[in-house]
Amino acid sequence: MVAELLRRTWAMTWKDVTVELRARERVTAMLFFAALVLFIFNFALGPDREKLREVAPGLLWLAFLFTGMLGLGRSFQAERENECFEALLLTPGDRESIYYGKLAGNVLFMVIAEALILPLFGILYNLDIWGLLPSLALVAFLGTLGFSAVGTLLAAMTAHIRAREVMLPLLLFPLTVPVILASVRATEAILLGEGLGEVSQWLKLLVGFDVIFLVVSPLVFEFVLEE
């Protein structure tokens, strides 16, 4: 059963990755946007190093989340434009595999973007993050997972309604405030040189959020896809 689910999930993810490898639309746009965001922040906040350092964790996560939002908004674009939602629904097996497959793709693309943002961020803002990379990566992954878990579901929903570009962030951000808060606070503590033990409360919140929405989202996903 589990093997079957994994196989279908993999097929779904592989489809999206293949499309992306051919078109290179989404990841290119995300990477370019991410770099741009880091530049714009600098102009908006001025060259004051100390001030930048203080708001750095928030900036980093804004870059992550806005870039992620860009990717999420396009995650069901191909299906919508080519009217392939029906085809997606005709795939045998549980709808959960569609959800998990799409989620895996979204997390993958967002992690790729973050892998660029993080070093660029360290260089541009002159922060010594290299020794902290493992703990930062852990927080980034947990945050990305929770954000995408809700985001994938909502992207499927907003693909079907009017004003979808506006509605996705409008629905997603209030629901993911716990992820944003926990990720930013944990990142802040890590950048200040505190160990993972110091931020265990926020990590627990992130894990709790991830687990809850990784279970609830696929349960209600079929109601979103239904035609």
Added chain:
Amino acid sequence: MGSWGFVGLAYGVASVALIGYLLFLKGRLRGAREEFAALEREGGRRTR
């Protein structure tokens, strides 16, 4: 603003919101009833 001013402001805002919602609801109810009645009349004519 004195403390009664704030109390008045709070109760004023709430009254406006609640009465506003009531009127909005009644307006939509009237509109829906009229539309339904018009549809029924028209439908009745056509079947006859």
Added chain:
Amino acid sequence: MARLSFAARLHGGAAALLLAVGLYWGLLAVPADAFQGEVQRIMYLHVPSVSTAYLAILVTFCASILYLWKRDLRIDAVAHSSAEIGVVFLGITLATGAIWGKPTWGVWWTWDARLTVTAIVFTMYVGYLMVRAFAEEPQAGARYGAVLAVLGLPAIILNHFAVQWWRTLHQPSSLIRPGGPSVAPVILWPLVFNIVAMLVLYSYFLLERVRLERIRHRAAESRLKRGRRG
């Protein structure tokens, strides 16, 4: 229809009467608070609004689960209506909270933990109403709304913890609890009365709003029938 309408009028009249008595009790009959002065009277409005708003959200959650199970649009009408009324009461909660905050804290908005969570819930349910308005057809809107309501409850609970920790970990808690930790009976009774009055108003709004949905549903059916004949 006429009999129903009479009951509705009675219901609305009862809500108005209870609110008038509650208003008199809270604004005039009760003496001013020893610590906060007259401003504390905002509590007789703020607390009933909060309770009603969260009850409305809970009703939406339960009705949404029931809708996903039974697939009856009449149940969805309850969820949709309750969410709309909930947004009105959440708005009143935020407004009265800010108005109470200005003389108490000196600023309109302090990111007080509970008010912040209420603001987040407010944006969630404004989003809910927008999705329902933007959905291409009623059935789809009902499904999307139900899904959002189901996601909403765990998100509200997690938001509560996250914001609570954020505020307490970052600066000493500035929570000034209205009336102190134990509420004196002189405050408690008018408060309870006003909560009941607000709940009666909520139930009146809910029934009227559901009635609106029913009429719209009938009109849509009638239009459909006419379309088939013509």
